[in-house]
Amino acid sequence: MAEVKFDEACRIYPGTDEPAVDRLNLDIGDGELLVLVGPSGSGKSTALRMLAGLEWIDRGSVYINGKDVTLSPPQDRDIAMVFQNYALYPSMTVAQNMGFALKQQGIPKAERMKQVREAARILDLEPFLDRKPKNLSGGQRQRVAMGRAIVRSPQVFLMDEPLSNLDAKLRVQTRTELADLQARLGVTTVYVTHDQVEALTMGHRVAVLNFGVLQQVDTPAILYSRPKNRFVAGFIGSPAMNLIDVDVSGDRGLKLGDLDVPLSPEVAAALETSGPGKYTVGVRPEHLQIGTEGTPGEVSVVEELGSESFVHVAITHQREPLNIEVRAEGETTIQRGDNVHVAFRGPAHLFAPDGERVGD
Amino acid sequence: MSESTDVADFGSNRFVRALLSASTYLLGFIFFFPVLWMVLNGFKTEDQANGTPVFFFQPTLDQFRLVTESIPGRSSFGEVIINSFVIVLVSTMIAMILAVPAAFALSIRPVTKWRDVLFFFISTKFLPVVAGILPVYIIAREFELLNTRWSLIIMYTALNLPLAVWMLRSFFQEVPSELIEAARIDGASLRSQLTSIVLPIVAPGLAATGLLCFIFAWNEFFLSLQLNTSDAQTASVWVTGFESQREDFIAKLSAASTLVVLPVVVAGWVAQKRMIRGLAMGAIK
């Protein structure tokens, strides 16, 4: 049983005014793979390092398995960490790298080798046990870093962008292997990445951070379909959701160009109660369509991906030009310069002037 | 024709490149010539060495035999070499043992005022040894350390420590902080971090630093002259004894000089690649 809990945890670097992590409250269940995602400077790595004991926790606490570890040094927290640059000890072989922590614990050599071989077997590292890191490829080094963590049988795995240094194809492949491994081992894992696609595909739940503040923590599906605020809406999903500022005043309804924006009944009702202001309409490219009806515009860019296409259309909205991205299924005959119409395929998201989601 | 990628070569044709290489060889030879000449003179007779330069001669080991013979009233070559080795090796060892943790505390897990500490270390070299000799002499006399090896061991350690700390610190800076963090998480104690992780990485830097300490200590003259008059004489003082007003001495002096510079020259030649790597790492921070 290894739950992880952040309780009002803060980290303020000396000499700065704004906290790097601002009163983080997060509960992570036993065996869960929780992804911390956000742009650079969002505090995700800092939060991970606070959990690791590599950063002081200036206020608040952190619990591992019910125990308050806020003041414990890293070696007493029973955690293992995989670094972005792998941090393999260059003067040691793969086997020595993986056995290092066990050696610090005083475990005799025979037992150490047994555990190292077991972890090596899981990760297909057995042929490399006698090699030094400089003689390994990037992917192999990444696996050694994983192996070093697994051997410890810790309560929590911490991973700081472990796939960022792999090339794209290897990254996708390793992603699934990693998620599979975590599921098999069942160890609670906190995973940091800046890549939201990685976050959505791997995490049981995903926590989105921005400027040190937790924006939303939910399953990937909910993050995608019900983003809590404008930031999460624009951050999650690739390509990004179209976010359009709309001036809502009493007589004018909610319009995109000359198109009425469809809202679900709850959202419409909530809009009524909130009243006029500068709102933001959010609609994903796949919830728009190009056809004969809707607001008119001219195609500026067509991105053909084979399985789908993304068409950028320049429309006029509130008397200003505006670019919207629309998804089209399969290949398309639409070309740059074509005059088309853009219509909604479903209800849109709505965000209040303060950025919060309108409705529920 | 193949273009060399070195900047000095770029845009040059093969002839110019050959010319550059030849000039480099020539300059190298010119630099080395005084040393070469000195060594050659050691193999000549005094007549050959003291007059008009002689280029072709029958080499003889007579001078070497003469200078290594025991002469009453003068420290023998064997004694002097042993003194130098002991003093220099011990002081270098002590300096490294003290400097390694200090450098650690100025780089990987730095104390807050590390810049001030670094400057303090360097500032201790601002007082010339020649100027500070009087108090040193008095104190050495108080502690009965005159004419012993320990006076020089202590002084050389103190003289080399600032350089050692400074250079080692730059090498330690090269160690990625992630490695230290990984070691911390793996439960390594401070000592374990140092010995298992840091030292293997900075080993070339250690060698370069140790070598420089060795060179400066071995070649030191003034303190040795002032603090040790008869016992515990070092090679540097011994060799100056061959300069003479009464007789021709160049051949003997050359032989003695050759013997005395040999250890450091050999060490420098063998370790020069390490020294360059070491100095490269040491310079940038």
Next chain:
Amino acid sequence: MQVEEQTSSDAASMARSDAVKKMEKREAWSRRIPLLPALVFVILITQIPFILSIFYSLTEWTVNPPRPRTFEGFENYTFAFGDRFFREAAWVTAKMTFWAVFLSVLFGLGMAILLDRKFRGVGFVRTLVLTPFLVMPVVASLVWKTQMFDASFGMINWFTGQLGLEPFEFVSKQPLWSVIGVLVWQWTPFMMLILLAGLQSQSTSVLEAARVDGATKWGIFRQITLPHLRNYIELCALLGTIYLIQVFDHIVGLTGGVSSTINLPFFVFRTSIGGGWRFGEASAYSILVVIVTIIFATFGLRVLSGLLEGEDAA
């Protein structure tokens, strides 16, 4: 801006944050411990003589003829400024140090550039060039005096004689430059090593990009290489100055202390145990040398950085 709400749970987290602060303090102390042995050792061995020197410098203390040591305040210092021998020595120190550092850095740079190339035997040549630095200074001085500079039989005069020139008495006619010459011979390799390291640490992609952009060899050197070398040159200048201000062995070996080669360390030596036996004065001179060194070290650095900065702007 964060608004701090004072609730009871905040009180608890304030308490914990104190515990964190205490741990930070303890950790800070544990960081100092590895530093202490070296620091204490250096302080003991170097500062005690330094403080004693300051003390002696404030006294009048001569030993020959022996007189009781009396406290004189700053009189030694005021005397020093007025003493023309002291001023001479300071001036010699300035000249000697400046030219030795400047020329050895210059030649060191030249050699480094030549040795940065790849050709057969480059390692061998580098070894040859390195050797002068490894030679004991006293040996170097004696060898140069008797075998290189010697007016009758020295190698230089033999060589110029082959060209038909008259022999030149280097050490007697130009003692200071003879000393500087040997210093440059010995320190150029050291500078070369550092600068070679600097040259080899250049990023090849940057150099290649410059060539693609059409830069000339000289242009690349001025605008890319020199700025990159700035740190290395500064290091050379700093270390060089620190060591070269203290030159002593070479003066003894080459000129035996001829007046135009007396720098401050030698002058202090002469005044104290080298014949003058005026310890109070000598100590005052020593303290002044320390101050001079600090000025030199910082001035030298600034001048060099300024030069490079100026080049860049142009």
